Amino acid sequence: xxxxxxxxxxxxxxxxxxxxxxxxxxxxxxxxxxxxxxxxxxxxxxxxxxxxxxxxxxxxxxxxxxxxxxxxxxxxxxxxxxxxxxxxxxxxxxxxxxxxxxxxxxxxxxxxxxxxxxxxxxxxxxxxxxxxxxxxxxxxxxxxxxxxxxxxxxxxxxxxxxxxxxxxxxxxxxxxxxxxxxxxxxxxxxxxxxxxxxxxxxxxxxxxxxxxxxxxxxxxxxxxxxxxxxxxxxxxxxxxxxxxxxxxxxxxxxxxxxxxxxxxxxxxxxxxxxxxxxxxxxxxxxxxxxxxxxxxxxxxxxxxxxxxxxxxxxxxxxxxxxxxxxxxxxxxxxxxxxxxxxxxxxxxxxxxxxxxxxxxxxxxxxxxxxxxxxxxxxxxxxxxxxxxxxxxxxxxxxxxxxxxxxxxxxxxxxxxxxxxxxxxxxxxxxxxxxxxxxxxxxxxxxxxxxxxxxxxxxxxxxxxxxxxxxxxxxxxxxxxxxxx
Numbered sequence: 001x002x003x004x005x006x007x008x009x010x011x012x013x014x015x016x017x018x019x020x021x022x023x024x025x026x027x028x029x030x031x032x033x034x035x036x037x038x039x040x041x042x043x044x045x046x047x048x049x050x051x052x053x054x055x056x057x058x059x060x061x062x063x064x065x066x067x068x069x070x071x072x073x074x075x076x077x078x079x080x081x082x083x084x085x086x087x088x089x090x091x092x093x094x095x096x097x098x099x100x101x102x103x104x105x106x107x108x109x110x111x112x113x114x115x116x117x118x119x120x121x122x123x124x125x126x127x128x129x130x131x132x133x134x135x136x137x138x139x140x141x142x143x144x145x146x147x148x149x150x151x152x153x154x155x156x157x158x159x160x161x162x163x164x165x166x167x168x169x170x171x172x173x174x175x176x177x178x179x180x181x182x183x184x185x186x187x188x189x190x191x192x193x194x195x196x197x198x199x200x201x202x203x204x205x206x207x208x209x210x211x212x213x214x215x216x217x218x219x220x221x222x223x224x225x226x227x228x229x230x231x232x233x234x235x236x237x238x239x240x241x242x243x244x245x246x247x248x249x250x251x252x253x254x255x256x257x258x259x260x261x262x263x264x265x266x267x268x269x270x271x272x273x274x275x276x277x278x279x280x281x282x283x284x285x286x287x288x289x290x291x292x293x294x295x296x297x298x299x300x301x302x303x304x305x306x307x308x309x310x311x312x313x314x315x316x317x318x319x320x321x322x323x324x325x326x327x328x329x330x331x332x333x334x335x336x337x338x339x340x341x342x343x344x345x346x347x348x349x350x351x352x353x354x355x356x357x358x359x360x361x362x363x364x365x366x367x368x369x370x371x372x373x374x375x376x377x378x379x380x381x382x383x384x385x386x387x388x389x390x391x392x393x394x395x396x397x398x399x400x401x402x403x404x405x406x407x408x409x410x411x412x413x414x415x416x417x418x419x420x421x422x423x424x425x426x427x428x429x430x431x432x433x434x435x436x437x438x439x440x441x442x443x444x445x446x447x448x449x450x451x452x453x454x455x456x457x458x459x460x461x462x463x464x465x466x467x468x469x470x471x472x473x474x475x476x477x478x479x480x481x482x483x484x
Contacts, residue, residue: 043342043384045411046429050404053435056080061302062483064295070247070288070307072140074155077267079299084139084152084176084266093436096137097396100365100458107158107361108453111328136363137459138296139267140305143242144254145185150177153271155294155305157332157362160276161207161218163232163255164269170259175268182256187240190215197253198236200277209236218255232257232269241280243307247287253278273362274330275471281307290471295482296362296463298430303483317468317479320419324474331359332469334476335420336455339373341380342413348373356448358455360467360476366398366434367445367458374447377415381443384413389441398434398442405438417457425478431460 059081077085078092136154144151144164151164152175165172167181182188191197193209198216201207210217216236234257241252257269272279273292281292288308297303325333336358337350352370369377378400388410389402404410412433416426434444444460466482 043344044414045342045384046414046432047409048412048429048433049409050407050438050441052430053404053433053441054438055435056300058300059302060300062295062297062304064304064483069310070243070284071310072142072243072305074138074140074294074297074303074305076297076299076301077137077139077154079297079301081297081300081302082139093434094396096365097398097434101397103364104368104456107359107364107456108448111331111454136270137365138303138362140271142271144180144239144252145182146187146240147185148240148242149180149185151180151268152177152266153269154267155271155273155362157273157360158330159270159272159363160274160279160330161201161220161255162252162270162272162280163218163220163234163257165232165260166234166256166258168258172257172260173262174266176266177268180256180268182237182239185239187238187250188256189238191236191238191253192216197278201236220255230262231260233259243284247284247307249284249287252280252283275324275332276330279330281469281471291469293466293468293477294362295466296459297483298428298463301483317466317477318421318423319468319470319473319475319477320421320423322469322474322476325357328359332361332476334358334360334457336417336457337420338418339369339377340414340416340418340424341377342384342415344380345418346373346376346380348376352451353455356452356454358457360457360462362459362462364456364458365460367461368448368453368456369445370451370453370455371447371449372451373455374445377445378443381413381415385411388412392439395434395436395440395442397446398444399446401436401440401442402433403439404441417461419478423478425465426480427461428464431463434460 057080061081075082136156139152139154141150141152143149153162153164165175165179167179169179172179192214193211193216195216198209201218202209208219210219217234218236219233221231232255234255237254237256238251239254241249273281276282281290284307291309292305292307294305295303321335322332325331336353338348338353339346352372356370381400389404389407392401392403395401412429414426415432416424418424432444433441435441448455464483466479468477470477
């Protein structure tokens with residue numbers, strides 16, 4: 001039987017610990033626990049300030065040197081550094097997720113997913129198999145024509161043909177810069193229907209063409225007749241592309257769009273960065289080699305897109321194989337083999353990832369995983385965050401959300417991707433949660449509906465990383481601290 005003294009001491013210690021816990025863990029003081037639970041301490045954590053998840057009106061541009069040959073500034077189009085969306089206080093999160101689903105569905109259909117085809121067949125959402133939604137969040141500014149005109153183009157690693165809106169417009173959406181007028185440029189030339197580039201557009205890039213006139217016409221209908229989806233119809237042409245004052249390409253092939261629509265407006269068009277022969281990467285390979293890199297910034301900062309090998313500043317770049325997939329040669333596949341949550345590897349077989357494969361994409365926001373892998377990640381995340389925040393249902397297709405109205409900061413477990421070649425890539429702490437508002441901060445992953453659907457590494461989990469594409473070497477590299 002315990003002595004009264006020992007019992008008194010035990011009670012005093014217990015009272016002190018309760019008092020200390022309430023002081024440092026109060027919702028008004030910082031990190032908080034909910035429902036009287038204790039946080040699982042067997043995981044590695046980030047301490048995340050809630051303010052870092054919220055939209056900001058202050059731009060803090062990167063200090064990374066952008067004067068290197070072939071280097072362009074990358075800007076998040078919904079952030080305060082954007083010159084094309086300054087009237088928007090914050091990103092339209094509901095709309096972004098809706099279009100993200102459309103993007104993923106069109107990628108899955110293009111890659112032959114039977115379930116994706118069945119989901120869209122017979123509905124207004126029927127998608128042409130050779131096109132995808134171009135709803136990317138990041139843009140660069142290039143110069144086109146003579147005299148040169150600044151154009152802000154969305155970067156898209158899954159698209160081949162670069163295009164911009166052109167006068168005279170049959171239908172054009174609102175964009176920040178003046179719409180490009182080819183008749184006012186001394187260096188513009190139409191590409192005729194009998195030119196090999198016209199047939200190449202269909203055979204290599206998979207874009208529909210029309211030769212009812214002498215000029216090669218293209219048709220990118222990315223979303224069928226779904227209201228608000230993205231499309232461009234116009235003529236193929238040659239024009240002078242200026243990336244930097246010393247890097248000029250006089251015969252750049254691009255689409256001059258006369259009938260266009262874009263759900264977010266503002267940007268002038270798209271810069272295609274796929275493997276295809278007509279992509280910007282392939283067309284500039286004579287100077288840069290088949291090599292480019294980028295760092296996608298957070299909304300409040302800026303990043304870089306660099307053609308050639310001079311753009312990476314990270315000294316810790318590690319490469320994983322990215323072989324050409326014969327069934328989808330334009331996409332960039334990476335060999336994802338596992339995931340860690342809080343320093344623990346999920347109990348998921350490598351075959352779960354390898355069977356459908358994984359692509360990396362600059363147009364998809366939320367990473368999509370095989371359903372078995374997502375279920376394991378979600379279970380582990382819930383265990384690690386037990387007591388950290390208040391569960392608050394789901395939002396759109398995100399099913400694990402938290403209410404942080406009473407919190408200043410929370411602990412969330414670290415998450416990292418594992419790639420073949422013994423490579424571990426950590427996700428930035430600000431990319432683990434998708435922030436809609438204080439009552440809806442959600443785990444920024446989703447599961448595919450079918451085991452055959454390809455996994456997609458989205459932009460939220462690429463932000464702040466140096467991502468290096470060695471196309472000739474068939475490998476992709478990752479390094480941390482790329483935008484700093």
